[in-house]
Amino acid sequence: MNPIITLTSDFGLADHYVGAMKGVISRICPNAKVIDITHEIPLFNVYAGAYAISQAAPYFPAEAVHVVVVDPGVGTSRRGIAFRNQAGGTFIAPDNGVLTPFWPEQDRLNVRELTNESLWLSGHSITFHGRDLFAPAAAKLAAELIGWADLGPPVLDVVRLPNLKAVQGRGGQWAGTILSVDRFGNVITNLPSRIGLSPGFAVTAAGHEIRQFRRTFGEAAPDELFVYAGSSGYYEIGINQQSAAERLGVVPGHPVLLAVSA
């Protein structure tokens, strides 16, 4: 079976950066299948990187190695880490919180710090760890040229992004955040759709109160803002064939509130 390595970054596709990473991988692990998740994460936006990989990784085989390079701290003392998920998947990333969606609440994590000098590309830079550290580490793991313990020592604490999860108040209402706006202008919140919506609910974002729930886009009236249970596992806000984000005037990071009637 060919090992799978996925790539997620803010490198864009106009420069040679992603191509160079794939070259490095092809030399170390020639039979790897390299699959792009996206390289258009907004520059340095660790939250957006966390959202993208958390949405894509669960659909891959458990043996896949996921490389995530959104790395505002490259060249500083921020650590490089590798993580193995109980639910499947190996992750290679800077330790800046970009893997937060995968951190369990418990203390014990299967995380290693990438300190082994032999992981690095020879003659490596200090500004392009994607090519010089993360890609070779992933390829060596995927090719089984090294074992888990060869990566470096265990890490006992990791950086966690704050406010990634919506929280429920005493009155039952939820305070959340907008995680993403997709190409269609759909607004993805971090309100999990498993909580359910009672009759009389209201979702508020940027001063707009939305009280319509639609199962799907085709059920909505033209021009109507509505809430639906999205493919992300979260409630999303949409308008059929228009941009809900533009209508609302929201961007990722903006707050969103879910009020439930008594």
Add this chain to the structure above:
Amino acid sequence: MNPIITLTSDFGLADHYVGAMKGVISRICPNAKVIDITHEIPLFNVYAGAYAISQAAPYFPAEAVHVVVVDPGVGTSRRGIAFRNQAGGTFIAPDNGVLTPFWPEQDRLNVRELTNESLWLSGHSITFHGRDLFAPAAAKLAAELIGWADLGPPVLDVVRLPNLKAVQGRGGQWAGTILSVDRFGNVITNLPSRIGLSPGFAVTAAGHEIRQFRRTFGEAAPDELFVYAGSSGYYEIGINQQSAAERLGVVPGHPVLLAVSA
């Protein structure tokens, strides 16, 4: 031989959507080669999707499975279909006309409706059929986990896009449409280049009359609008190293006329 699955969509490359589809495919058909045609079809533009896949599919092996997800009707009663072309190629798409370039004039089509419940990803959404229905159906076919008849019942009628083909009038003139404007600003019409251009021809678009034919860009005078037989099999309008579309002020869907002298 590794099965080939191509992907064409309006999902863009900034979100995780294409990555998630590739994850689904990699779990069901690990040895598939997945090849992107484009994911930058203008939002919901079924005509543009039809043009892209009609231009790319003929260059692939006959065994390839082509998934086309431009799907303004996702979640409505529009059907999902699979189609096998006599000329080669299997296609998976919503039944919204996006496969029109492949429909023969005859009545009998080798089309199935995707009704088999076991095609769906478990716990599937109703807004992301690309990930939850079309990708798994394609992967199961490519992996030969299911046969053609397992997809669902035969479809006797299909949605056809109107006005996709240029029509010839009594006087010999042709009335056509602009199919696409490419990154270079070249204007692709639906006037088939096999019809030939007689001396004294004139192509009219947006009020501009173009009477120059050039075999290739290098033959054109600087700044000159000209007609050439494009790589698409259609007549195209260009200017050497400039955007003909901007000069003309046209976009896909605009009419174009070919007049032939008597």
Add this chain to the structure above:
Amino acid sequence: MNPIITLTSDFGLADHYVGAMKGVISRICPNAKVIDITHEIPLFNVYAGAYAISQAAPYFPAEAVHVVVVDPGVGTSRRGIAFRNQAGGTFIAPDNGVLTPFWPEQDRLNVRELTNESLWLSGHSITFHGRDLFAPAAAKLAAELIGWADLGPPVLDVVRLPNLKAVQGRGGQWAGTILSVDRFGNVITNLPSRIGLSPGFAVTAAGHEIRQFRRTFGEAAPDELFVYAGSSGYYEIGINQQSAAERLGVVPGHPVLLAVSA
């Protein structure tokens, strides 16, 4: 081992052009791994194409075949060529200078002109050599369906881009050019970082004099323009988490000067 073919072009990803090239390759060399370097080279910009492929190719296995299609002269008498590098790598491109970074100073080059009629796709166009000549030639080489001498006769002279390398003046100062501005706004010069910076150095671009050297982004003061030895092997100009190119007001092609103190 699966042969590797890389693709670099100015075709963009919105059209079907890259997909069609991959189709052609998949029919001729089904087990090839096709890897995109970038398809967002600015239109017709041979310098940018030369920079991208020169940065990516060295990271690939020596057996890789690199196809570079930035081709303002398509359809003219400009030649198509293939080149084998002593350091590894086979290159297929128009003879317009896009391979200049790989040309050694010496006269003898292992270059062939693509004159063999059997290289072409049958029924080929004269405006899309990427699909109809360069892709099939690369795939036939990669699949070992043809040998090196079958491509065509040796080429004794090649087109070379002027001013690609920085030059040192009598006083020790260097006159260079800006090669690229990346997605982060970092400014890549053609001043090789192996020349070293003496204390008292000054890099001048667009009237700004930069005297700060930083090893890495994290060492820079907020808002500070600084010079660093980039992952490209050249000196680059950056600002931590901002666009140095915007601040300086420079684009590729602009001059840059390195003065050294006496």
